[in-house]
Amino acid sequence: MNVTIKDIAKIAGVSYSTVSKALNNSPLVKPATKKRIIEIAEEMGYEPNFAAQRLVSKQTQIIGLIWPTIERVVLSTLVTNISKEISKTPYSMILSVDPIPASLDTFRRFQVDGVILFEENIEKKMEQTNIPLLVYGVSNKEQSNYPIIDANHGQAMDEAVCYLAELGHHHIAYLGDFSEIDSMQMQKYKGFKKAMDKYNLKVKDEFLINTKGLDWYDGYTAVSNLLDTDERPTAIVGGSYDISGGIIRGIKERKLRIPDDISVISYDNIPQMANMETPLTSIGVPVDELAKEIVRSIIEYVENKELYPSVKKMNPVLSIRKSCGPVNELFK
């Protein structure tokens, strides 16, 4: 059997309610007593009984997170960051890898206080959930039944293009997925075109490549096609971390130098970008900030349910590393 507060009380020679207070750092206990009790508790290897705490406090202090179905490094990095962030709070996080409805079911049984979700277009599936739900994804509509954390993709592309333009690039290509299925990808694509327009840069059709996927080899294939033509861009915007990885490799295989011959800027902003064969200059909401905001929001929502479901757009950050440089005059 495990140590309980009653055991501690017996040893400490106090009542067990005092022990409870001491362990919860209540100001109602004399510091000396408190200290003594805490020491005894530690010595005895006391671990509070979660179930008992919950039973009485009604709150589970658990946040559920549904593991995104799409496998991407950026997403799993985000999940890891969220986990780290939550562990700094009094809350714990549990994950489910099941499909959304099954996950919600599990979470209901666990009586979690709130749920974090990554999918979009989940309206239908969510009908009767009364658990506070926080979604990370695209905010299509003005209104929503649950709070949404989104990234300002338009601004991100604007900053990326602006940066490249300032470096003197006029011939910029975008390699990303714009298959119309994934609205987040579409936002990036549209954002790019809009930004090019804003900075008075013409964008050639051949410089707009639909990778039809977000994986490493999608970027690799796309850049291979791009570089095997006569006219090359002086800079490339990669639509995602993985795509950009493929882009870099493709470029290197053609013995082109980054950034001397060609500059590359990538969407997404995760620390891994600094550790690539060429550290990638990138644009996007830093994953740790994103995680912080997601955790802050869900907890705020949980503790304050009447809060109006809000939509929050996170601002991107340009992280300058080594993959972008001034345009090479030779190639102009």
Place this chain on the structure above:
Amino acid sequence: MNVTIKDIAKIAGVSYSTVSKALNNSPLVKPATKKRIIEIAEEMGYEPNFAAQRLVSKQTQIIGLIWPTIERVVLSTLVTNISKEISKTPYSMILSVDPIPASLDTFRRFQVDGVILFEENIEKKMEQTNIPLLVYGVSNKEQSNYPIIDANHGQAMDEAVCYLAELGHHHIAYLGDFSEIDSMQMQKYKGFKKAMDKYNLKVKDEFLINTKGLDWYDGYTAVSNLLDTDERPTAIVGGSYDISGGIIRGIKERKLRIPDDISVISYDNIPQMANMETPLTSIGVPVDELAKEIVRSIIEYVENKELYPSVKKMNPVLSIRKSCGPVNELFK
């Protein structure tokens, strides 16, 4: 407030202890009463209070799983399958993405009944855990402090090579990671060489390529190098699902046909292999069987702690799809 058994008791006109029994399908309750109570419970949307159940029953009925740090499709497929398998039992599963010690800490707080782990060489880290632990990984030693589920890599390679030999292949290449760090990979590599030996096939040094990684592009790069030489193998064994994906693409890019010009067999056995551009013939423990065994074992261990920690080697299965064929006489 949620519905409790007392509420149900009031409506049903019985005592709440009867409700408890009825809901737990106790034989002590008259079937008619039981049926009525269950109906009322459903109608009222009753959900048992997890915390209360735990508090009294001492068992949490929760299995914790520590998300593997290495990102691989096969592993996440396995996790998904384990989750599915556990949901068929009275147990639930929670995941943690934190490093092992932090995860174990969380699990201890949650008072989970058992933990599933994927890493190897964890001896040191586990010192003082008294939670039943089940490891999926390589069983280096005869003895271990915890049960291990392993795959019979030697037999797998034997079957793969045997199959290819029967199809008439003599020139077989192995593309996998054998960087000595990952003992599971080493087992595959050694298994391949041993099997080649057993079937009296010579293996050329150039046909043994260390991909130094398990990703798609590792396979792609390796096969590109392999195929750009004069002498080609008639068959390739790919060391993992991802590697083999890259291999296939590399082959196709060179306008070679699978399996007419070259046969490919992949390690690992997950359903996704049937859906590739060329459905992959593969060897490995089917992921669903693996999941079943893992779940069966951990539960057995949990419910039967005095059980001697065992090492179980799972048998591989050869799944014949479309990527292997008889050797093409022209290339012999």
Place this chain on the structure above:
DNA sequence: TTGAAAGCGCTACCAT
């Protein structure tokens, strides 16, 4: 076959 009641370990309130 059903009901009463103890008690799981804890928090929070009221009393001292």
Place this chain on the structure above:
DNA sequence: ATGGTAGCGCTTTCAA
């Protein structure tokens, strides 16, 4: 500043 105690929702004796 400390102690006493009700009660969270449930399972599980024991009694009827």
